[in-house]
Amino acid sequence: MPIGDTIEIDLSRGIIEKREGDLALVRDYVASKGTGTRILWDRVPPEVDAFAPESTFIMSAGVLTGTLVPGANRLCIVYKSPATNIHCYSSVGGFLGTALKRTGYDTVIVSGKSDTPVYLYINDDRVELRDARHLWGHDTRQTESLIRKELGDQAEVLSIGLAGENKVLFATAEHGAGDCAGRGGFGALMGDKNLKAIAIHGTKDIPVADTERLFDICNYILSRTHGARKGILDPAGYTFVRTFLRWADFRNFGGIVQSPEFQEEIKNSGPLTQAFIERTREREVACANCSLRCKHAYRNTDGTYVYHKCAGFYYAMFTSQILKPEFSLACKTLFERYGLDIYSTGDSVAFAIDLYEKGILTREDTDGLHLEWQNPDVYLALVHKIARREGIGDVLANGTYRAARQIGKGAERYAFTAKKLELHMNKIYHRYHMALSSAVCDRGDMTKLDSGTAGQMPRRPLSEREAYIKDGWFHYPDSYKKYFLEEGADAYGNSSIEAQASYNSYDMEQYTLADLSGICMFWLEFWMWPTINSRAMMADLMTAVTGLEIDEAEATRIASRVISLVRAYSVREGLRRQDDFDSVPKHTFEREPRPPERKLEPDTLDQLLDKFYEIRGWDRQGIPTAANLEELDLGFVREDMERRGILEGKS
Amino acid sequence: MATRKIKYINIDADKCSGCRLCESICSASHADPPYSLVNPGRSRIRVFRDEDNDVYIPVLAGPYTDVECLGRNTVMVKGKEYGECSFCRASCPSRDLFREPETDIPLKCDTCESINSEPLCVKWCLSKCLTFEEVEEEVEEETPAAA
Numbered sequence: 001m002p003i004g005d006t007i008e009i010d011l012s013r014g015i016i017e018k019r020e021g022d023l024a025l026v027r028d029y030v031a032s033k034g035t036g037t038r039i040l041w042d043r044v045p046p047e048v049d050a051f052a053p054e055s056t057f058i059m060s061a062g063v064l065t066g067t068l069v070p071g072a073n074r075l076c077i078v079y080k081s082p083a084t085n086i087h088c089y090s091s092v093g094g095f096l097g098t099a100l101k102r103t104g105y106d107t108v109i110v111s112g113k114s115d116t117p118v119y120l121y122i123n124d125d126r127v128e129l130r131d132a133r134h135l136w137g138h139d140t141r142q143t144e145s146l147i148r149k150e151l152g153d154q155a156e157v158l159s160i161g162l163a164g165e166n167k168v169l170f171a172t173a174e175h176g177a178g179d180c181a182g183r184g185g186f187g188a189l190m191g192d193k194n195l196k197a198i199a200i201h202g203t204k205d206i207p208v209a210d211t212e213r214l215f216d217i218c219n220y221i222l223s224r225t226h227g228a229r230k231g232i233l234d235p236a237g238y239t240f241v242r243t244f245l246r247w248a249d250f251r252n253f254g255g256i257v258q259s260p261e262f263q264e265e266i267k268n269s270g271p272l273t274q275a276f277i278e279r280t281r282e283r284e285v286a287c288a289n290c291s292l293r294c295k296h297a298y299r300n301t302d303g304t305y306v307y308h309k310c311a312g313f314y315y316a317m318f319t320s321q322i323l324k325p326e327f328s329l330a331c332k333t334l335f336e337r338y339g340l341d342i343y344s345t346g347d348s349v350a351f352a353i354d355l356y357e358k359g360i361l362t363r364e365d366t367d368g369l370h371l372e373w374q375n376p377d378v379y380l381a382l383v384h385k386i387a388r389r390e391g392i393g394d395v396l397a398n399g400t401y402r403a404a405r406q407i408g409k410g411a412e413r414y415a416f417t418a419k420k421l422e423l424h425m426n427k428i429y430h431r432y433h434m435a436l437s438s439a440v441c442d443r444g445d446m447t448k449l450d451s452g453t454a455g456q457m458p459r460r461p462l463s464e465r466e467a468y469i470k471d472g473w474f475h476y477p478d479s480y481k482k483y484f485l486e487e488g489a490d491a492y493g494n495s496s497i498e499a500q501a502s503y504n505s506y507d508m509e510q511y512t513l514a515d516l517s518g519i520c521m522f523w524l525e526f527w528m529w530p531t532i533n534s535r536a537m538m539a540d541l542m543t544a545v546t547g548l549e550i551d552e553a554e555a556t557r558i559a560s561r562v563i564s565l566v567r568a569y570s571v572r573e574g575l576r577r578q579d580d581f582d583s584v585p586k587h588t589f590e591r592e593p594r595p596p597e598r599k600l601e602p603d604t605l606d607q608l609l610d611k612f613y614e615i616r617g618w619d620r621q622g623i624p625t626a627a628n629l630e631e632l633d634l635g636f637v638r639e640d641m642e643r644r645g646i647l648e649g650k651s
Numbered sequence: 652m653a654t655r656k657i658k659y660i661n662i663d664a665d666k667c668s669g670c671r672l673c674e675s676i677c678s679a680s681h682a683d684p685p686y687s688l689v690n691p692g693r694s695r696i697r698v699f700r701d702e703d704n705d706v707y708i709p710v711l712a713g714p715y716t717d718v719e720c721l722g723r724n725t726v727m728v729k730g731k732e733y734g735e736c737s738f739c740r741a742s743c744p745s746r747d748l749f750r751e752p753e754t755d756i757p758l759k760c761d762t763c764e765s766i767n768s769e770p771l772c773v774k775w776c777l778s779k780c781l782t783f784e785e786v787e788e789e790v791e792e793e794t795p796a797a798a
């Protein structure tokens with residue numbers, strides 16, 4: 001079967017080693033997040049700090065990446081996050097993954113710290129560390145174009161900007177048309193290693209095992225993309241505007257309270273934003289082999305271009321309370337160039353303004369800057385300070401969790417994080433599936449579990465749900481139809497505990513398979529219309545490409561293995577049930593929802609967690625049991641955990 | 652006067668998303684055995700891209716030439732200057748483009764005739780940047796059809 005080779009790089013000693021791909025690893029973990037986590041388990045135990053020289057990250061392409069499979073382009077980067085101190089991974093789109101596959105390698109292991117700035121260049125068989133002193137201090141777009149001048153236009157580049165160089169704990173690594181390793185601070189890890197960029201150019205064939213089978217499935221998938229497109233966006237941008245309004249409402253329940261006037265302004269700004277999008281959006285742009293093209297190119301007033309996708313468009317608008325889309329574009333441009341996570345940065349700035357308003361931060365703390373909402377100069381000044389770690393920016397650059405503890409004076413109350421990561425977007429958690437997604441998500445960022453079907457469908461009329469099944473969009477096992485058709489969901493779409501926990505658990509497997517295969521999650525059920533719509537199809541695709549017989553049951557087993565391994569990794573770092581529980585912000589239990597919506601009670605969350613852990617084979621603390629680990633061939637994990645006294649109960 | 656069918660692949664570059672599915676399907680469908688691999692380097696269509704300037708232009712492989720151009724021009728797109736070669740369709744000794752990696756055999760778009768198919772890049776381009784058209788055109792009988 002076609003498997004790629006592995007490169008191992010020690011930045012401290014400048015050593016590059018190559019070795020053949022490991023078939024056993026592929027059988028058990030497939031690729032990507034699976035392989036990466038397996039390697040991370042051995043290399044980065046709790047004794048190794050995220051910023052220690054021994055700290056290692058693993059880049060691994062999805063097993064379908066670069067083949068004909070639509071949307072299969074992901075490159076997964078697995079590491080211990082310096083922000084959350086637990087397992088973290090970033091799934092990078094664009095053309096990095098396909099480029100890596102074409103070099104003949106599919107996994108790259110990087111450890112150590114370089115004395116001076118370097119960048120890694122993988123050019124087919126030639127792998128080298130090149131001097132990057134002349135690139136240090138340049139923004140991500142400049143870095144990419146300078147590297148392409150050196151290496152040629154074909155090189156695909158992932159680079160950090162000032163934020164990564166300064167180890168801002170939510171720094172990103174950026175690539176091409178608006179893609180990045182976004183959440184969890186991978187940019188800071190690169191910066192700490194003095195690794196300015198990774199450039200890849202490959203010219204080799206990407207072979208597949210069973211050609212006819214693959215081609216047929218791909219044709220079928222393409223014939224159904226209208227479903228996913230319908231969910232993601234429509235040409236006029238109406239979905240975005242509508243969604244924007246909904247989120248705006250959500251945000252009101254959040255920590256950063258918006259005035260009624262502002263709420264009103266939000267409502268009125270919908271049409272304006274839409275008109276702006278129609279005027280300014282120049283192109284729909286896509287990652288490799290993707291027909292969904294969810295990224296949009298916008299022209300800035302200075303003639304440069306910036307790429308936006310999904311919720312990112314609105315984040316600066318929310319967190320600044322400046323409802324001008326042109327401001328949002330300017331911010332996105334800045335974030336991208338500095339290499340800053342759009343969500344964590346927005347939250348951190350808003351957090352600072354919020355604290356200032358409450359008197360917890362004063363002018364003395366802010367170098368004389370008077371912080372206020374709706375002031376573009378203040379917002380941008382804070383972004384600059386964060387990226388450069390200047391003044392208050394040096395504190396905020398540690399993320400709101402740590403910043404709140406550094407600032408003290410009750411600031412903790414206003415920091416909303418899940419496992420130390422700023423909470424993305426929806427700050428209302430009365431929806432069971434969102435609460436549970438946020439609670440059990442492996443990196444604290446729920447987006448990868450935000451199941452459209454579980455969340456939206458139950459409150460739709462029965463006839464609509466029946467039609468959904470009839471039209472072939474229902475991708476859960478047949479046994480789930482009873483949940484799907486069950487009556488009695490509340491105004492949030494909450495149905496029974498068992499139903500919601502089952503959906504979440506199944507979705508977690510499905511998204512894990514997406515990661516292993518390298519398929520962008522937008523092709524799955526994220527927006528309710530899953531073009532790649534069954535476990536069987538995922539298994540078929542993997543089989544066709546690898547030639548290994550992976551059936552539905554085996555795919556599920558592999559996904560379960562990876563999920564338990566990831567969980568065990570973070571448990572070994574100290575993660576427990578309470579961290580899951582606290583990933584649903586407390587104000588969920590404090591604030592009253594609007595009737596007829598019902599409040600999520602702490603007790604309900606507990607029941608959801610119990611059920612979810614039970615389905616996954618974990619104990620009441622959310623720790624995979626010895627039996628679960630054995631069953632999934634994770635004996636080495638069980639031994640390690642027992643040695644550390646984590647598995648006492650042996651339940 | 653006789654007529655013959657002329658095949659056109661029209662490119663509306665404003666609709667190109669830069670996804671390069673066209674490159675993938677072209678290289679896969681022309682591989683031996685069919686679909687056994689993907690390699691844009693073997694594709695008869697390549698997408699020129701410049702993300703910083705929002706330029707994405709698919710270029711279909713055209714005729715082979717054994718000598719490179721003598722003069723070089725420049726092309727302005729959206730106020731930025733590109734070398735003429737960027738958008739040139741020729742399989743030309745000055746570059747690797749449109750030549751099979753190992754054999755160096757020139758590649759030329761055959762509108763998928765050699766694989767008895769409708770143009771697959773067009774079919775797989777869901778952005779409708781590429782469209783296909785067959786037009787009956789009159790030809791003078793004594794003139795041999797131009798290549």
Ligand code: SF4
Nearest residue numbers: 286287290294520522
């Ligand atoms: S849906 Fe969007 S992010 Fe996903 S692969 Fe396609 S263009 Fe990239």
Ligand code: SF4
Nearest residue numbers: 667668670671673776
């Ligand atoms: S398939 Fe179409 S949209 Fe995609 S790169 Fe090719 S021409 Fe552009």
Ligand code: SF4
Nearest residue numbers: 677760762763770772
């Ligand atoms: S028409 Fe066929 S041969 Fe020509 S570029 Fe498209 S896929 Fe390739």
